[in-house]
Amino acid sequence: MFYFSQQLGLDLEELEEIEEDAGLGNGGLGRLAACFLDSMATLGLGAYGYGIRYEFGIFNQKVVDGWQVEEADDWLRYGNPWEKARPEYMLPVHFYGRVDHTPDGIKWVDTQVILAMPYDTPVPGYKNNTVNTMRLWSAKAPNDFNLEEFNVGDYIQAVLDRNLAENISRVLYPNDNFFEGKELRLKQEYFVVAATLQDIIRRFKSSKFGCRDPVRTCFETFPDKVAIQLNDTHPALSIPELMRIFVDVEHMDWDKAWDITKRTCAYTNHTVLPEALERWPVSMFEKLLPRHLEIIYAINQKHLDVMAFVYIDRLRRMSVIEEGDCKRINMAHLCVIGSHAINGVARIHSEIYKKVIFVGFACLGPISNTNLFVVFSPFVLISQKIGEDFLTDLSQLKKLLDFVDDEAFIRDVAKVKQENKQKFSAYLVEQYKVKINPSSMFDVHVKRIHEYKRQLLNCLHIITLYNRIRKDPKKSYVPRTVMIGGKAAPGYHMAKMIIKLITSIGDVVNNDPYIGERLKVIFLENYRVSLAEKVIPAADLSEQISTAGTEASGTGNMKFMLNGALTIGTMDGANVEMAEEAGEENLFIFGMRVEDVEAMDKKGLADIIFVFSFRYNAKEYYDRIPELRQAIDQINSGFFSPDDPGRFRDIVNMLMYHDRFKVFADYEAYIKCQGQVDQLYMNPREWTKKVIKNIACSGKFSSDRTITEYAREIWGVEPSAVKIPPPNIPRE
Known part of the structure; x- marks a missing residue:
């Protein structure tokens, strides 16, 4: 590559500068996902990375007179030379509608359909000729455009309907530390989950492991051949969606479907901030995903029935459904219940998960720690x-x-x-x-x-x-x-x-x-x-x-x-x-340290005579530390404004x-x-x-070490050091 670029009179660094940053992530998690894909290919693990092909990334930040101004990140305006559209694998995704319970089974009907168009990007391993795939889904309106309505003048509504359908993959949500219960975000989460699971099951059925039975597929080996890692709660809908497919579409009995689902899914939690944890209103689910709401209620009821035998005092805080003025679905609890393995991303936070966020869930299995680390760039000096x-x-x-x-x-x-x-x-x-x-x-x-x-x-x-x-x-x-x-x-x-x-x-x-x-x-x-x-x-x-x-x-x-x-x-x-x-x-x-913060957060201990308060009192520091007081007074008085x-x-x-x-x-x-x-x-x-x-x-x-741990401890597979010969060299 370097040789050919020189021959063409091009500079590789200049070419790198021209290429746009892919608008696929909004912070460290997005970068981390790319590192993981790189490591899985380098370690010879057959893996797909799935996501949404956002037309616009998080946003381009301009600073005007010291203020942030957001501009659209139109990263695809010149196209993307690394991707290939795969219209032959386009899939339908359903929203809204209602649920019919009939003698022939449960049917989700009268839905609105949006098509998921896949775009594939190759992910090569390091010097091993292994190439995995990142598949990104783009939302497309169905090809049932009503030309007659358009011709008689209702063209504005026809175009608006099409745009609304395709808004799902229009813009990457900018928040990664704060949960906003917006319907578009829930649509995005279900869109990527529904398309991905259809794709996974299609691939499984076409393999020798799916038994190729003309009537029914043999799913007993599914968890042995498929591992779905839920990267935070954003893909949590994989759990009820997999249950819906197994129970409603494949006509599997509930307990068997639940066993397969749980053995297939694993969950990584990335945050301890309460405002970042997803808690979706039940009313939104009822409107957008009515069948999934039924399934989540059933999952929760069976979970609470089991817990009631041992932990009757903990049922409220272990429930997936949070009661209150607005009933909400706690997606982190759903992930914990529906996964066979749960891990944090640093040891200190895995302990916090156990003590605070998932208190009471230790009975379901251990919460482990698999650190999330980064791909290392080569250094000539070190080499x-x-x-x-x-x-x-x-x-x-x-x-x-x-x-x-x-x-x-x-x-x-x-x-x-x-x-x-x-x-x-x-x-x-x-x-x-x-x-x-x-x-x-x-x-x-x-x-x-x-x-x-x-x-x-x-x-x-x-x-x-x-x-x-x-x-x-x-x-x-x-x-x-x-x-x-x-x-x-x-x-x-x-x-x-x-x-x-x-x-x-x-x-x-x-x-x-x-x-x-x-x-x-x-x-x-x-x-x-x-x-x-x-x-x-x-x-x-x-x-x-x-x-x-x-x-x-x-x-x-x-x-x-x-x-x-x-x-x-x-x-x-x-x-x-x-x-x-x-x-x-x-x-x-x-x-x-964490224990100092926890002590400061205590509300206080009281007895008949004394009250001990450990609450954080900012004014105490302000009054005691002259340099701090001077800095705050300067900010407050307009010295800097x-x-x-x-x-x-x-x-x-x-x-x-x-x-x-x-x-x-x-x-x-x-x-x-x-x-x-x-x-x-x-x-x-x-x-x-x-x-x-x-x-x-x-x-x-190193993300290589991290993925090796995931592979061995969670997915049950062994990384491979085998280097595939190049196509022009015959295999032995």
Whole structure:
């Protein structure tokens, strides 16, 4: 490929820049899914990845006068050269209608039909000639366009009906940390599930395992040949849909259908935030998916009947149906009941799932931990030192520990990092018209903008550092360029205000002559995969500062570690395992642990005489810590918004009175830890030694290892190291 591009006078890096980022995911989970597909092909596992072929991705973020503005992400406007349409496998998906219970069986009738058109993209493994498939579904209106109505003048309604049908695959929903009970989202979830399960069963029936009985298919071997991994609750409808197919279409008895369904499905939970867990109104199901509502009620009743024998006191909190003013279906509970294996994504959060979210469900089976990690990009320097075998066995990175004190290697690693920083600095000049000091510390905080990810804590550090420089400008300070990037969900007011605050702080800091090059603040517009590929290799410091117990795992934290950035973070998500692998002394760990947060959340203990309160009181920190009080007062008084002094009072009020994520409680520890960062950065040799240790200890964080665990522990298959010969070489 490289040779031919040279012959054509093309540059591969320029070609990569032209290619659009695929609009298939809205955060770490989307990137992670791509890594998993890559690893499954590399490990020789026959697998399909299924999703929706969104016409428009999450959105392109523009920052205008410091405010986020969303623009359509028209990633398909020039087509997609990697995909192939497969109209021969188009399938019908049904919505609405009613359920008829007849002597001949249960029928879902009078439905609205939308067609699912598949588009296939090849997913090649690494140097093994194995190619799997990612199949994406696009919604198409049925070809029953009423030309007669159109000709007599009712053409507007005819076109509108068609557009409504195809809206299902029009736009990717931007929220991944907040559940919105919108009908379109439920349609999207059922659309991908219904089309996918039809496709899976078609393939099973056409195989030798389906018995090819002319009358009935033998499904006894289905769980042995098919494994469906439910990646969070979005595909949870696979459980009732599989039951509907087995019971209504294949005429299987309920208990047998349930046994096969449960042995086929496995569930991965990705969040501990209550607002992110899907709880769909029963009334919406009744209208949109009436048969599935019946099946979910039946699943829940049978589940509660069994639990009643042992856990009568737990029935309410273990039910799939949540009672109240608005009855809701708890999709996470449905996944737990209908899956044979349940796993979290970091050990610390698997424990939280057991104690909080799925309390009482331990009787159904263990909740395990299978860490979600990322594909590793090759490093020429490392290959020169330890060979290329580490590319398929990341544990071999441990060999780098032998070179921690190798002066030449230390210089080479530092040189590569500086080259990456120079390259990214040039990119910022080109794209942002901002000139920064490439020798400054690149302090990078890139992820979705959300209160629990605590970009506000970073803002408070920036303001504190700014005030210190202003107070004592003659003192020597480590030059620091703080880069924050990420998208806010369009309807998330506080997240958008946080972006405006970051840009406003940047406007003040970057234009203050007393500050000069000692501190710069850059908001990285439209953070996405292609931008991550540039900024992560250039980063010196990785900000992973969520409140302990809120980040399910994170994937950016591991990408930074693999690419030679040191981490400042709380003991949250995968930071815990990173600290275990590299040693806590090789990360900058600060702040409350999960048990400290839990203690602070207690409502208080009382007896006749004393009342002990452990509640978080933000004002206590505000009153006690002068630098924190100064920063908050500056935000509140309009120091960073002189044109509108009250602009950020919503942020201040939230921090002072309604902060679920306890920013002030970790402020002192964070500021102190940032001082330790500065001290180490002033010693480049010792800093680089820690970088080498981090890279050497990052071998655990490979999606190949993760998929190997899934394959062996959940799917019951063994990865293969067999390399298929190329087509032009005859097989032995």
